[in-house]
Amino acid sequence: MSRVDRPGDPRLSARSRATAIGIVALVVAVLVGLLVGPVRIGAANVLRWLVSFGSPPPGMSEQQALILGDLRLPRVIVAGLVGASLAASGAAYQAVFRNPLADPYLLGAAAGAGLGATVAVAYGPSGALDLTVPIAAFVGALVGVGLAYGLGRSHLGGRATASLVLAGVAVASFLTAVQTFLQQQRSETLRQVYTWILGRLGTTGWDDVRLALPSIALALATLWAVRRLLDVIEVGDVEAQSLGLNVTRLRLVVVIAASLATAAAVSVAGLIGFVGLIIPHTVRLMVGGSYRSVLPLSILFGASFLILVDTLARTVVAPAEIPIGVITAFIGAPFFIAVLRRNRRVA
Amino acid sequence: MKIEARAEVATALEVRGLSVELGKRPIVTDMRLDVASGGWLCIIGPNGAGKTTLVHAIAGLVPHAGSVRLWGRPFEELGRRERARTVAVVPQLPAIPDGFTVEQYVLLGRTPHLGLLAGERARDIEAVATALERLDLGWAASRRLDSLSGGELRRAVIARAIAQEAPLLLLDEPTTGLDIAQQLRVLELVDELRRADGLTIVSTMHDLTLAGRFAHRFALLSGGRLVAEGTRGEVLLPHVIAEHYGARVRVIDDGTLGWAVVPLSGPEP
Numbered sequence: 346m347s348r349v350d351r352p353g354d355p356r357l358s359a360r361s362r363a364t365a366i367g368i369v370a371l372v373v374a375v376l377v378g379l380l381v382g383p384v385r386i387g388a389a390n391v392l393r394w395l396v397s398f399g400s401p402p403p404g405m406s407e408q409q410a411l412i413l414g415d416l417r418l419p420r421v422i423v424a425g426l427v428g429a430s431l432a433a434s435g436a437a438y439q440a441v442f443r444n445p446l447a448d449p450y451l452l453g454a455a456a457g458a459g460l461g462a463t464v465a466v467a468y469g470p471s472g473a474l475d476l477t478v479p480i481a482a483f484v485g486a487l488v489g490v491g492l493a494y495g496l497g498r499s500h501l502g503g504r505a506t507a508s509l510v511l512a513g514v515a516v517a518s519f520l521t522a523v524q525t526f527l528q529q530q531r532s533e534t535l536r537q538v539y540t541w542i543l544g545r546l547g548t549t550g551w552d553d554v555r556l557a558l559p560s561i562a563l564a565l566a567t568l569w570a571v572r573r574l575l576d577v578i579e580v581g582d583v584e585a586q587s588l589g590l591n592v593t594r595l596r597l598v599v600v601i602a603a604s605l606a607t608a609a610a611v612s613v614a615g616l617i618g619f620v621g622l623i624i625p626h627t628v629r630l631m632v633g634g635s636y637r638s639v640l641p642l643s644i645l646f647g648a649s650f651l652i653l654v655d656t657l658a659r660t661v662v663a664p665a666e667i668p669i670g671v672i673t674a675f676i677g678a679p680f681f682i683a684v685l686r687r688n689r690r691v692a
Numbered sequence: 693m694k695i696e697a698r699a700e701v702a703t704a705l706e707v708r709g710l711s712v713e714l715g716k717r718p719i720v721t722d723m724r725l726d727v728a729s730g731g732w733l734c735i736i737g738p739n740g741a742g743k744t745t746l747v748h749a750i751a752g753l754v755p756h757a758g759s760v761r762l763w764g765r766p767f768e769e770l771g772r773r774e775r776a777r778t779v780a781v782v783p784q785l786p787a788i789p790d791g792f793t794v795e796q797y798v799l800l801g802r803t804p805h806l807g808l809l810a811g812e813r814a815r816d817i818e819a820v821a822t823a824l825e826r827l828d829l830g831w832a833a834s835r836r837l838d839s840l841s842g843g844e845l846r847r848a849v850i851a852r853a854i855a856q857e858a859p860l861l862l863l864d865e866p867t868t869g870l871d872i873a874q875q876l877r878v879l880e881l882v883d884e885l886r887r888a889d890g891l892t893i894v895s896t897m898h899d900l901t902l903a904g905r906f907a908h909r910f911a912l913l914s915g916g917r918l919v920a921e922g923t924r925g926e927v928l929l930p931h932v933i934a935e936h937y938g939a940r941v942r943v944i945d946d947g948t949l950g951w952a953v954v955p956l957s958g959p960e961p
Contacts, residue, residue: 634791
């Protein structure tokens, strides 16, 4: 907690309140995620199971403990990590591109990661999937953001908010087209890739936690560390430079970290849109625009949000599952319009 | 090491042979300037003369040829952060970040004093509070930037530069868009800071009357070149202004009205 907030400062109370809400929301989301499912386990059992660190308490069957420990818990953790990654990456992209509509999905980062991962699944050495998919996804995410940023800046007149997003949408469409083409070429992996594109947490296990956790932790720690510098970039490149900031280097570090988080998220959960838009903007409504608050709170709320959305995705049409990306798009698309309208009014 | 406004080095800013090209087009050519420590130099000239580019070049924000020395030290010798601790810039059209409080905004001025990943210390909070007080914005610390009036906003931007604690302050059009009372207030506050802290001021200005009343020396730019330099009595002359601005003016200097540049053309009711 920074010391610029003094007692009695309305910003501080807004942030404390938002933090408290965020923690409660995360706890509730985790409990809901563990409780809800086709097999009834009961709140008391779940709580006792949690406090005994996963060993089945008296009155709980082996099978119930197995469902909690091997199915629901890793899924909740992965959903939380993915939500935190997408929300934090969205906030970070918004900061370094100074663009309220930047989002891993709209920027082409997610599509790039998707293409990279598809290449790895379709053409990569079988058996070595554990490493090739995330690495290919990371490279793809960087290529996607790089293309969107390069095109949006140089050819569409980089000042306008919409140009980066237009470039991002074009890049995303192109990369997705390449991905679809590759899928058709390799129809034997079609199903595997397809379920994965629409967002799959249905097959999540501890392997996914192990796969995603290191890079997500690294990326989020990096973004957390530079959150104060993200505020400096808010005054524009020239002014930030006059304040002694190496803008180019910060932008590079942040884009790499955000793309790493996006790629890791995409590697375990597929393409999930709009989380990077919905969460940071909601957080801004609560605590204002400073990334010193927006970034940490985006991580917190992003995690809770995606755990809840995932729980929804696997219960609404149970025993089938709605792809999680469908639900986030359902909420996110109207949100996108709202941000666009608000932004146009300001500009 | 922080550059102090040391008395033994009388020249705060020395510019020699400074030229800037933007896309092969010369914007500023062979500029030569000297600003005394604790003095106020006003860069004047018609629109498009290269004033803003010159200010940016002095702050190292655009690539340029020639040399800039600050209190005798070549600019290139200074690191990125040390430059920012020596020169603070108040831009003409500052970007106002969305959803920031005045205090959060002014705190950005502390950036060159903070470790790269460190948070602010008590010393920084104090510097922010002092800067706000001195610009009469203490009451607005936790207000949102977008709730301020034009004059208050301009003062907030200057407070950010003051929090930077740099001995050289570059002000690009500090009075544009303000009403006459706010223009005077901003310039008086700047002059007060200059007197009290020994700051050196370099500003660009369009209002020649206000410029003539506050600044000590004037550099007149036209077409990117320095065409006149000196005190107001040497530079702000009707024939000089007519030649470079293409405007007919009279310069008044009497005991009761003080000093003023008055435009002569235009219909009178």
